[in-house]
Amino acid sequence: MIKKKKAKENINRIQSLFIGLFVLLIANMIYLAGYKKEELIISPYNPRLTTLEEEVIRGKILGNNYEVLAETVELEDGITERIYPYGRIFSHIIGYTAQGKSGIESLANFDLIRTGEGIIGQIWNEFIGEKNKGNNVVTTLDPLLQEIAFEGLGNNKGAIVVLEPSTGKILALVSKPDFNPNEIEFLLAELNRGNTSETFLFNRATQGLYPPGSTFKVLTALHYIMENPDWEEFQYTCSGSDVFYDNTINCFNNTAHGIMGIREALAVSCNTTFAQLGTEIDLKDFKRFNENFMFNNRLPFPLPNSISKYQLDVNSNLESIPETVMGQGKTEITPLQNALITATIANGGIMMKPYLIDRIEDHNGKVIKKFMPEQHKRIINPNYAFLITELMAGVVTDGTGRSLNNLPFTVAGKTGTAEHRKDEKPHSLFIGFAPTDNPKIVVSIVVENAGTGTQAAVPIARRLLEAYFENQ
Ligand SMILES: [Zn+2]
Structure with a gap:
């Protein structure tokens, strides 16, 4: 017992x-x-990060209407492959994940390899030997606009940024030369062997520094208006060429534009009138004004970007004034920065922080994190924003942007033709937005060595704006 x-x-x-x-x-x-x-995922120094990546099927990167921009597919034996259905079209902005990461693949890495799978689901997956599904990243990108921007640049080098001014949502961002992310392993290997140059990885939209050309006249005109309440009294007679501080300034094709006010000079992009404005500008104030618009400052943007440069100050050589106020000289700008300046004007003077990720969802579509528009700062009064908008609308109704005047919506903008080397064609630029009374979309375009702004950049702007409003 x-x-x-x-x-x-x-x-x-x-x-x-x-x-x-x-x-x-x-x-x-x-x-x-x-x-x-x-905790392991969060530590960037963690050698197990790659192991964890292998335990989770990397989430998808999606367009603003759930178009698949990047996804991981499982081949046999648990081997996975990252697929980019749009190929080259999203190359720089979606980026790649290989040895190193770039673009949204880098920006959203932690979200993509985190799983929204519940504890029980994770234990079950571990038990049956299946991988957990990573979270999906829903971007602000519009594949239709991205495709039009991509096609618009054609075989030219250059960059295009399209964004929503009231929120800062980036709708499209293209840079050329580009690459096919589906071949990234091969391309990086070629790069290591020295068989190809690195320039195809360089994102010109955020890192390329260009002379702004006449798109900069928007800022010169705006500053003059803000400093001179009687700006409408200003008058200058353009004879096609004139000398300012020992520097001969010519209008395009030496055209004599005749009697010009600020409004007319911006519309037809009269160089001599702007050079005249340069003689009346306070260099210290103008530098402060440009820096307020984020020149010489790091942009509030999470991907690698260059600082746009404005160098003219009281110590500068006087000869450089006329060139600088018309967008030549030492001033350099990224296409993203030019888009933000334009968006600030379109948004009544408030600069919004540009952003790319709208929300993170788990694999069942449940929203885990939602990103809201954020104000960066107020740069100018709404009154001045509306005034300069009106003048930029004049560029389209009566000036160099006239080919945008017969559309079913109103457009405000400014063309630019940026001389950069004597023996090469100028860069073609355009900044603009539509409609003028309630702006929904901003474009910033640079086509390298493609001629005047009117020739190359304006037709691309037209296609982008048409496509946007046809699909609203
Ligand atoms: Zn002129």
């Missing part, structure tokens, strides 16, 4: 031991699957 009781006690003890061990095991799995994994 006693022996039997003892044996029963032993069995009970062993049973408790097993239950205890089992509870510990489950607790450990929960700990590893949930809390600990999060």
